[in-house]
Amino acid sequence: MTRSMKNNKGPGRRVIPGFGVSLGVTLTMVSLVVLIPLAALAINALQLSPGEFWAAVTRGRVLSSFAVSFFSAILAALINLAMGVLLAWVLVRCDFPGKRMLDGLIELPFALPTAIAGITLTSLTVPGGWIGRVFAPLGLKIAYTKVGIVVALVFVGIPFVVRSVQPVLEKLDGSFEESAFLMGADNWHTFRRVIWPEIRPAALTGFGMALARGLGEYGSVVFIAGNKPYATEIAPLMIMGQLQSYDYGGATAIALVMLAASFLILLLMNIVQARAARRTSG
Amino acid sequence: MKKNRVVLLEALLLVLALCLGGCGGKEEGKTLSLTNVSYDPTRELYTEYNALFTAGWEKTGGKPLTITQSHGGSGSQAISVSQGLEADVVTLALEADIRAIEKAGLIREGWRGELPKDSAPYTSTIVFLVRRGNPKGILDWPDLAREGVGVITPNPKTSGGxxxxxxAAWAYAQETLGGGEEACRDFVGAIFRNVLVLDSGARGSTTSFVENGQGDVLIAWENEAMLTLQQHPGEYEMVAPSISILCQPSVAVVDEVVDKRGTREMATAYLEGLYAPETQRLVARYFYRPSDPDILQEFADSFDLSIRMTNIDHFGGWGQAQQRFFADGGVFDQIYEK
Structure with missing residues (x-):
């Protein structure tokens, strides 16, 4: 066995040693940490009859919380996409004092307990806070509105895009841009035609992760949202509410809908990305 | 050869990883242990009581004892215990949370009668906290329903407390408006429409009111309000409504766990100790009302004893109250769905 594999130097050669065991470990891990919990969730929700399930996820407050969650997570992920690419660009291509510091700060939103992030952002963005004070005269309220939710989600999601795009930009050969420039392309064209196609897969991956994180985020949002029914209640809060009433079925029903919707969005993005990749390469 | 070794190593790692999951957590020793699963605002109180109880236990010839305390949202704690967090005793914010553990089969029916005073060794009530000088002139519940008053309270859906x-607001409405369901719902609805921030928990509401300066009045447990007054002297005032409710945080021995671990005697002594005069004075220092009426009188200066208080039995007990007010489509939902 070993000998025959060693002799096999064609494209089928296995790079990872001990392929069988690796696959076993992978499957075990994926089952333990992903598949089994997800199956348990589905089984829990299936304890409800279809009618009960439908009623649990179509109550007015739950529907409005889905809308708030998806709207703010998508908006925040879009902002993160734009800001993240920009930040990554600055970190890779520009030199300025304190660059290493800034680079190190990017991950901080991951390290910070989300409740701390939520409480801090709230105290900054209430009308009397450092940031809220600037916007209050313009009539823009941040804390306890949907804007606040988006702010919190941008905060917790920004590292995803930056860290996905950064390594790709680092490897991107500067001569591409030079040639584009020499051939008469302006800055916008260079970005759109030369740089964006290179970083797009990475940027979209970052976008997808930021979006998924935003949909599930609870800790930071509950502090800044105000949690007003029909206005700023997010779906994870509704799940917590059901749990506090010991309505496990209702809680898992909402969770399952969230999960299915997130999965669809991510799947859709993957398909779009794969299509786009085929188009550019073919 | 080399490859085989790598495979072997990986297999070993896998076995090791599986072992870590299976073989951990065995605990044996000469010292006794007791776990008290409680809710957030009792942390300091129980730290002090545990020291008191441990000292007394060891003095009367008991083996060395370590008490572990766990704090969190009352509802989440009840869920944890129901799902297997090993608690010898639970000391939670409301009876409904302990009933959930009872429903999971871990606590026997009738626990509420096993200890004095409905198994509530300390109580509290609902009061208002307003800003210095009470600029909005808030004196009683109707003032909270007035236009232009900003109210802060946690969400009854996510916070048991x-x-x-x-x-409490409902009890006031019932008493003064003649008890019609419609009228009560309108009154309490008007208060909740004035709510600026509906935090997920009581401490979150205190933060919104105190640190973030939101709202004119915070509806709070008396012990939380008094703690805020102590931490920010001169900045806030406490206002007692004419009618409030007797909040009874319940305690119980977790039958399944103590029988398995053989700690029933100790766990019962631990909870009974909460009713001892010394502990009753201790709870008063942490702003809870002692359930012993004589000791409560000793603290007549600290607590407003003139508040008229209804209690949960007025609403037919927690089972009924939960169903009628806080279940899906219940009164609380109706207030917002109108």
């Missing part, structure tokens, strides 16, 4: 806030 906040259900008392809601019921």
């Amino acid at each position: 906040a259900r008392w806030n809601f019921l």
Whole structure:
């Protein structure tokens, strides 16, 4: 066995040693940490009859919380996409004092307990806070509105895009841009035609992760949202509410809908990305 | 050869990883241990009581004892215990949370009668906290329903403690408006439409009111309000409504766990100790009302004893109250769905 594999130097050669065991470990891990919990969730929700399930996820407050969650997570992920690419660009291509510091700060939103992030952002963005004070005269309220939710989600999601795009930009050969420039392309064209196609897969991956994180985020949002029914209640809060009433079925029903919707969005993005990749390469 | 070794190593790692999951957590020793699963605002109180109880236990010839305390949202704690967090005793914010553990089969029916005073060794009530000088002139519940008053209270759906806030307002409405369901719902609805921030928990509401300067009045448990007054002297005032509710945080021995671990005697002694005069004075220092009426009188200066208080039995007990007010489509939902 070993000998025959060693002799096999064609494209089928296995790079990872001990392929069988690796696959076993992978499957075990994926089952333990992903598949089994997800199956348990589905089984829990299936304890409800279809009618009960439908009623649990179509109550007015739950529907409005889905809308708030998806709207703010998508908006925040879009902002993160734009800001993240920009930040990554600055970190890779520009030199300025304190660059290493800034680079190190990017991950901080991951390290910070989300409740701390939520409480801090709230105290900054209430009308009397450092940031809220600037916007209050313009009539823009941040804390306890949907804007606040988006702010919190941008905060917790920004590292995803930056860290996905950064390594790709680092490897991107500067001569591409030079040639584009020499051939008469302006800055916008260079970005759109030369740089964006290179970083797009990475940027979209970052976008997808930021979006998924935003949909599930609870800790930071509950502090800044105000949690007003029909206005700023997010779906994870509704799940917590059901749990506090010991309505496990209702809680898992909402969770399952969230999960299915997130999965669809991510799947859709993957398909779009794969299509786009085929188009550019073919 | 080399490859085989790598495979072997990986297999070993896998076995090791599986072992870590299976073989951990065995605990044996000469010292005794007791776990008290409680809710957030009792942390300091129980730290002090545990020291008191441990000292007394060891003095009367008991083996060395370590008490572990766990704190969190009352509802989440009840869920953890129901799902297997090993607690010898639970000391939670409301009876409904302990009933959930009872429903999971871990606590026997009738626990509420096993200890004095409905198994509530200390109580509290619902009061208002207003800013210095009470600029909006808030004196009683109707002032909270007035236009232009900003109210801060946690969400009764996510915070067990906040259900008392809601019921206190309801009790007032019932008493003064003649008890019609419609009228009560309108009154309490008007208060909740004035709510600026509906935090997920009581401490979150205190943060919104105190640190973030939101709202004119915070509906709070008396012990939380008094703690805020102590931490920010001169900045806030406490206002007692004419009608409030007797909040009874319940305690119980977790039968399944103590029988398995053989700690029933100790766990019972631990909870009974909460009723001892010394502990009753201790709870008063942490702003809870002692359930012993004589000791409560000793603290007549600290607590407003003139508040008229209804209690949960007025609403037919927690089972009924939960169903009627806080279940899906219940009164609380109706207030917002109108």
